[in-house]
Amino acid sequence: VSVDKICSIPIYIAHADNRYVVSNYAPYLKDMLKINKVSINSVLEIAMSGFVLGNKTIYKDIKRLSAGECALWLNGRIFKDYYYTYFPQNSLLHNNIKLKNEFKKVCLITIKKLIRSVNGRQIVVPLSAGNDSRLIASCLKKLSYTNVICFTYGRRGNYEVNTSKKVAKILGYKWIYVQDTVRKKREFFKSKIYDDYVKTFESYASVPNIQDIYEIYTLKSMDIIDHDAVIVNGNSGDFISGGHISKKLELNKNFSLDNDDNWELFLEKHYSIWGKMRTNLNDKIISSELSKIALERFQLKRQDVFLSYSILEGMEYIGRQSRLVMNQQRAYDFIGHEWRLPLWSEDFLDFWEKVPAKYKVEQVLYKSVLIENNWGGVWNGIDVNNKLIRPYSLRMARLFVKILAAPF
Numbered sequence: 001v002s003v004d005k006i007c008s009i010p011i012y013i014a015h016a017d018n019r020y021v022v023s024n025y026a027p028y029l030k031d032m033l034k035i036n037k038v039s040i041n042s043v044l045e046i047a048m049s050g051f052v053l054g055n056k057t058i059y060k061d062i063k064r065l066s067a068g069e070c071a072l073w074l075n076g077r078i079f080k081d082y083y084y085t086y087f088p089q090n091s092l093l094h095n096n097i098k099l100k101n102e103f104k105k106v107c108l109i110t111i112k113k114l115i116r117s118v119n120g121r122q123i124v125v126p127l128s129a130g131n132d133s134r135l136i137a138s139c140l141k142k143l144s145y146t147n148v149i150c151f152t153y154g155r156r157g158n159y160e161v162n163t164s165k166k167v168a169k170i171l172g173y174k175w176i177y178v179q180d181t182v183r184k185k186r187e188f189f190k191s192k193i194y195d196d197y198v199k200t201f202e203s204y205a206s207v208p209n210i211q212d213i214y215e216i217y218t219l220k221s222m223d224i225i226d227h228d229a230v231i232v233n234g235n236s237g238d239f240i241s242g243g244h245i246s247k248k249l250e251l252n253k254n255f256s257l258d259n260d261d262n263w264e265l266f267l268e269k270h271y272s273i274w275g276k277m278r279t280n281l282n283d284k285i286i287s288s289e290l291s292k293i294a295l296e297r298f299q300l301k302r303q304d305v306f307l308s309y310s311i312l313e314g315m316e317y318i319g320r321q322s323r324l325v326m327n328q329q330r331a332y333d334f335i336g337h338e339w340r341l342p343l344w345s346e347d348f349l350d351f352w353e354k355v356p357a358k359y360k361v362e363q364v365l366y367k368s369v370l371i372e373n374n375w376g377g378v379w380n381g382i383d384v385n386n387k388l389i390r391p392y393s394l395r396m397a398r399l400f401v402k403i404l405a406a407p408f
Helices: 024-034 040-048 096-118 131-142 158-173 181-190 192-200 215-223 260-270 282-297 307-321 326-336 347-354 361-373 392-405
Strands: 012-016 019-023 062-063 069-074 078-084 123-126 150-153 174-179 230-232 338-340
Touching: 012 024, 019 024, 040 215, 096 131, 096 338, 096 347, 096 361, 123 131, 123 215, 131 150, 131 158, 131 326, 131 361, 150 158, 150 215, 158 174, 174 215, 181 215, 192 215, 192 326, 215 326, 260 282, 260 307, 282 307, 307 326, 326 338, 347 392
Parallel strands: 123 150, 123 230, 150 174, 230 338
Antiparallel strands: 012 019, 012 062, 069 078
C-alpha cells in the first residue's frame, strides 16, 4: 500500500492480535480490532497544532501513512519506506532570469495537464483575493479554457468578495457569491449534515478542515455547478513558493538537532493554537518528537549539518500541509465531486524543492513571474490580499479595543 507524495487520500494501518488491517477509514479499524489505547503525547500534539506528527494517530495501534510513504507485507512481516521526501536543497543555481523562465514554463505545463485531465468538464475555482487561485484562473484563461466557474464566499463587503468579482469579470468567467451570515453558519455547524461530514472523514490524526465545507455544500445545493464538475483550489501555492519562510529566519544558519531552541520559530507558527499550552515541558516534548522524526525522515545523523530553512520547510510539508491543509479536499469528496491540486503537482514539487531560498523569501520569484506575465490581464492594478476591514466603523471599533487591551 502507498499514499501519493502529498498524502491527498489517507491510508491507515492497524495492528492488533497478530493481525494487520488496512483501510482509508480510521474508525473502521478502531471498531474492528477493538482498539482503545490512547497516546497522551499524540493528544498533546493535536491540541497544540491541530494534527499529529509523523505517522501516528491518537490511538497507539493505528498508524497513518505519511506523505510519500509505502508499506509492504511479506511472509507475515511489514516493511515501511519513504519513496519520496520533500527537502529543499538550493540546487538550482540559475540566475534570476533563467529561474523566472523555468517557472513560467512550469505554470503553463501544469495547467495544460489539468485541462487534459478534466477532459472538457466544468472547472470550479474557489477564487480568493490571493495569488494562488488567481494563478489557476488566469492560466486557464491564457490557455483558452472557457468552461470555468469562479465562486467566492465570506461576509458581505469583505475584501475577498470585491477583488475576486473584479478578477472573474476581467477573465470573462461566471462568478458566484456565497454569502456567509452568523445565523446560517451556526445552523450548519449544528446540523446533521456537518456531523455526518466530521464522522465520515474522522482520521484520529487531525482536526477536520472546515474552511469551505459550508460554502461548497451551499453551492452544491444551489444546483449551479455541473454534476461532474471538477473543483480546483490553490493549495498550497503560498507554502511551496516560500510564503511560510519566517522573516526572522537566518537563511544560511545551520540547524542542530541537539538544540531544542532551533524549533522555536516552528513551534511559534504551528504549535501555538492555545498560548497557555506553550509551557517549557510541552515545548520540550514536541521539539524532541520533531527531532526524532527529522532524523528518520531525512535520513540524518545528529552530527549532520544542514540549513534551518530546509528542515523547517520539509517538516511543515510532512506535517501541517499534508496532514491538516490537505483535509480541505474532503469537503469536495463529501459533496461527490472530483478535485485537482495543480499547485501540488509533480512539476511544482520538483521545481520549488530546488529553488534557492533567497528567491523564495516573501515569494519574490513567484510574485514577479505572475506580475511580469500578467496572464489574463489580472495581475496589474488589482490588489492581492488587501485585507481592509469593512465596514469602516468596525475597523475603528477594533482599533479602539486593541488600544484598551494593549497594557494587558
